[in-house]
Amino acid sequence: MQIKYPGIFFLLLSIYVCMVSLKLDLGTLHKPGSGFISFWSGIFLGILTLIMLVQDIWFNKAIRAEEKKEKIHWKAVFLTLSALFISILIFERLGFIISTILFVGFLFKFIEKKGWFVTILASLLMTFASYYIFRVWLQAELPKGILGF
Amino acid sequence: MESLNSLLNGFSVVFSLTNITYCLIGCLLGTLVGVLPGIGPAAAIALLFPTAMRINPIGAMIMLAGIYYGAQYGGSTTSILLNIPGEATSVVTCLDGYQMARNGRAGPALGISAFGSFIGGTLAIMGLVLLAPLLASAALKFGPPEFFSLTVMCMTMVTYLSRGSFIKALMMVPLGLILATVGMDPHTGTFRFTYGTLTLKDGLGIVPIVMGLFGISEVMINVGTPIHRTFLKTKIKNLFPSLKDWKNSKFPILRGTLLGFILGALPGMGLSSTFLSYAFEKKLSKHPEKFGTGVIEGVAGPETCNNASSQAAFIPMLSLGIPTNVIMAMLLGALMVYGITPGPLLLRDHPNLFWGLISSMYIGNVVLLVLNLPLIPVWVQILRIPYSYLFPAILIFCIIGSYSLNNNIGDVIVMAVFGVVGYLMKRFDFEAAPLVLALILGPLLEDNLRQALLISKGSFKIFFNRPISASFLIVSMLIVISSLLRLRPPKKLREENGNSNNSQIH
Numbered sequence: 282m283q284i285k286y287p288g289i290f291f292l293l294l295s296i297y298v299c300m301v302s303l304k305l306d307l308g309t310l311h312k313p314g315s316g317f318i319s320f321w322s323g324i325f326l327g328i329l330t331l332i333m334l335v336q337d338i339w340f341n342k343a344i345r346a347e348e349k350k351e352k353i354h355w356k357a358v359f360l361t362l363s364a365l366f367i368s369i370l371i372f373e374r375l376g377f378i379i380s381t382i383l384f385v386g387f388l389f390k391f392i393e394k395k396g397w398f399v400t401i402l403a404s405l406l407m408t409f410a411s412y413y414i415f416r417v418w419l420q421a422e423l424p425k426g427i428l429g430f
Numbered sequence: 431m432e433s434l435n436s437l438l439n440g441f442s443v444v445f446s447l448t449n450i451t452y453c454l455i456g457c458l459l460g461t462l463v464g465v466l467p468g469i470g471p472a473a474a475i476a477l478l479f480p481t482a483m484r485i486n487p488i489g490a491m492i493m494l495a496g497i498y499y500g501a502q503y504g505g506s507t508t509s510i511l512l513n514i515p516g517e518a519t520s521v522v523t524c525l526d527g528y529q530m531a532r533n534g535r536a537g538p539a540l541g542i543s544a545f546g547s548f549i550g551g552t553l554a555i556m557g558l559v560l561l562a563p564l565l566a567s568a569a570l571k572f573g574p575p576e577f578f579s580l581t582v583m584c585m586t587m588v589t590y591l592s593r594g595s596f597i598k599a600l601m602m603v604p605l606g607l608i609l610a611t612v613g614m615d616p617h618t619g620t621f622r623f624t625y626g627t628l629t630l631k632d633g634l635g636i637v638p639i640v641m642g643l644f645g646i647s648e649v650m651i652n653v654g655t656p657i658h659r660t661f662l663k664t665k666i667k668n669l670f671p672s673l674k675d676w677k678n679s680k681f682p683i684l685r686g687t688l689l690g691f692i693l694g695a696l697p698g699m700g701l702s703s704t705f706l707s708y709a710f711e712k713k714l715s716k717h718p719e720k721f722g723t724g725v726i727e728g729v730a731g732p733e734t735c736n737n738a739s740s741q742a743a744f745i746p747m748l749s750l751g752i753p754t755n756v757i758m759a760m761l762l763g764a765l766m767v768y769g770i771t772p773g774p775l776l777l778r779d780h781p782n783l784f785w786g787l788i789s790s791m792y793i794g795n796v797v798l799l800v801l802n803l804p805l806i807p808v809w810v811q812i813l814r815i816p817y818s819y820l821f822p823a824i825l826i827f828c829i830i831g832s833y834s835l836n837n838n839i840g841d842v843i844v845m846a847v848f849g850v851v852g853y854l855m856k857r858f859d860f861e862a863a864p865l866v867l868a869l870i871l872g873p874l875l876e877d878n879l880r881q882a883l884l885i886s887k888g889s890f891k892i893f894f895n896r897p898i899s900a901s902f903l904i905v906s907m908l909i910v911i912s913s914l915l916r917l918r919p920p921k922k923l924r925e926e927n928g929n930s931n932n933s934q935i936h
Contacts, residue, residue: 287858291601298608305622310888315620318876319611322604329601336597358654362850365646365825369842372829381829385822392653393818403819411826419481421834 288334295327357392364388376426377416381408433559440785444793449489453790456493457797460500464520465508465809466820471501473645475760477827479637480834487768488783492790494764498757499551499740499791503798506543506733507809510536519736522708526721526728533724537668538675540806542726543733545671546679548799550687550734554741555791557691558748562777562788566749569774574881575892579902581875584752586906587696589864596913602865609634609865610872617880629840636763636870638832638845640756643862645828646849649821651856656817669803671726679730682711686734694739695746696754707735741791748776748784751874756863759870 299320308314368384375383385404389395395403415421444450463474474497482490505520510527523543530539572580589599612623613633624630671679686707693703711731712721721728746752751773753759765772770780777784832845852862886892894900 284858287854287860291605295604301623305620310883310890312888313880313883315615315618315622318872318879319608319622322607322611326601326604326608329597329604333595333597333601336595353654354656355654358650358853361650361653361825362846362853365829365846365849369829369839369846372833372842373839377830381826385826388822388825389818395818403822407823407826411823411830415481415830415834419484421480421484421830422837423830423834 284337288330291330295323298323373424376428377423436785437559440789443782443786444789449492452489452493453496453794456496457500457794460497461504464501464504471498472756476641477831480831488786491787496794502737502740503547503802510539519704522704522732526725529724538671539729541669542671542679542730544802546683546730546734547737548795549683550738551741551795553687554691554738558745562745562749566774566777569750574878575896575899578878578882579899581871583902583906585868586909588867590909594859599861599864603868606865606868607872610869635841638841639848641828641832642845642848643852647852649824650853675726678726682727682731683734686731687738690735690738691742694742703739704732704736707731756866759867763870
């Protein structure tokens with residue numbers, strides 16, 4: 282795996298954290314301020330990222346080239362994550378039952394490529410089983426949404 | 431004698447119908463998640479966290495602890511029958527356990543693993559009863575410098591013992607500390623990194639982050655690279671090991687207990703202990719060449735070791751308030767949610783919780799032994815549930831779990847974001863454990879650092895003038911220096927890689 286992408290991300294993150302921490306007030310050694318820990322953590326993270334990048338560029342090139350690339354189903358990962366985020370967005374608006382049926386149905390139909398019968402049956406069963414366990418049995422609060430329960 | 435009386439008092443706490451039920455649920459759930467590859471005790475505890483917070487603290491801790499040590503029992507089943515470790519600590523069990531199953535000895539392998547786990551777990555609890563109160567009373571003398579240095583040492587050790595690159599693991603510590611600062615500064619009341627959002631003003635919740643890093647990311651990994659399970663078609667018989675098996679296993683079990691107990695109490699050593707146990711047994715064996723072909727010593731030693739180590743991990747958590755692994759960090763987080771301060775004062779202020787939890791482990795070990803062996807056929811059937819039906823359920827539980835914490839959709843978003851972060855971390859070989867540990871210990875570290883600097887009027891000498899604090903820091907420094915000196919891969923490895931590349935080019 283190319284390490285330069287996380288490397289660049291962590292470098293930018295450490296710079297950002299240090300800048301925000303400076304605004305928060307570092308305080309003094311006698312009385313450290315609110316930004317003290319985050320500032321020094323940012324510096325530490327930046328230094329370590331640089332070490333990682335140098336180590337990677339200078340020493341590990343040969344080893345990295347040897348790494349075997351495993352086959353990743355990126356489409357499945359992307360679709361699952363997208364479905365997760367969309368279901369979170371509609372979770373409170375549509376309520377637990379509708380959003381979960383849609384979410385599970387999507388996973389069964391488009392990730393697992395199941396037939397409509399299995400998709401509908403499994404999504405209904407999973408949704409109502411989890412509703413029963415968490416809402417009825419454990420009395421957890423779940424969004425009611427448009428159904429009102 | 432005092433410990434014995436307190437322990438008996440602990441038993442009286444556990445022997446209520448409610449607490450026994452929580453112990454039973456915890457042990458069963460633990461075994462279940464141990465059996466199922468793709469969901470570990472960390473994710474299971476994260477999932478049950480919000481539910482556990484609705485019950486009393488003693489019951490909740492009994493149940494969550496049961497999940498942890500129950501998973502150690504369950505983890506071996508998949509190692510032996512499928513050659514897939516249910517838990518990281520059961521990796522080494524695959525070596526001889528699976529071979530024993532292939533040779534038609536799945537029963538004795540599963541049996542010795544359950545009995546070994548019981549013996550190791552029970553003996554380790556005895557050690558816990560003796561050691562934890564002593565350590566707690568010694569820790570009462572600790573001040574801010576000692577707690578700061580101890581926190582630093584704990585984070586360094588966990589980082590040092592992480593798999594893969596030390597630098598990458600070490601990077602997760604400042605990242606965790608930065609995340610720990612999100613929210614209101616308790617000293618000044620200033621909001622840090624909150625961007626005006628209500629969810630962030632309360633700080634980043636441990637539960638949504640852990641659910642994301644361990645639960646969601648694990649699902650993503652399995653969706654991206656599906657596990658292909660091959661069931662070994664073998665009849666499970668003779669679950670009770672024969673006299674010969676016992677004869678061969680008795681010393682590995684005792685050595686495994688001792689090794690697991692010592693290493694389990696040290697930060698980050700739990701996983702390594704099983705590998706060390708296996709290496710020890712191989713070294714001490716009269717027939718080391720047979721290791722890997724299905725010898726019972728190769729199962730008895732590591733399996734005992736991982737249970738002893740899981741019980742010993744409670745020693746620093748209960749007596750010092752210092753978690754030695756992610757699960758302990760989560761249990762610590764659970765205590766904090768209840769407003770209970772873990773550490774040396776736990777024993778004095780909440781003796782019922784302290785001794786009740788320890789007593790529940792004795793009962794839990796008996797429950798696991800009694801239930802596990804007869805239930806093995808059931809676990810095998812559960813293993814046949816396709817992952818395609820499991821992962822939507824895990825995702826639903828994650829959403830419900832994080833939402834029902836505070837009925838706040840913000841927590842669910844945090845969980846999903848950290849799911850993506852966790853997935854990318856796994857892909858790029860960054861370990862989540864040091865991050866979670868730093869996130870949980872961050873407030874403790876910051877508070878003690880600031881207090882120590884206030885006391886010393888800004889002088890860092892305070893950390894080195896006090897012998898206990900200095901020794902913790904020296905250990906940390908030695909760990910960092912020794913790791914940094916080994917930054918460059920061994921020359922032999924580099925040469926081998928260089929040669930293989932050259933050969934490919936030609």
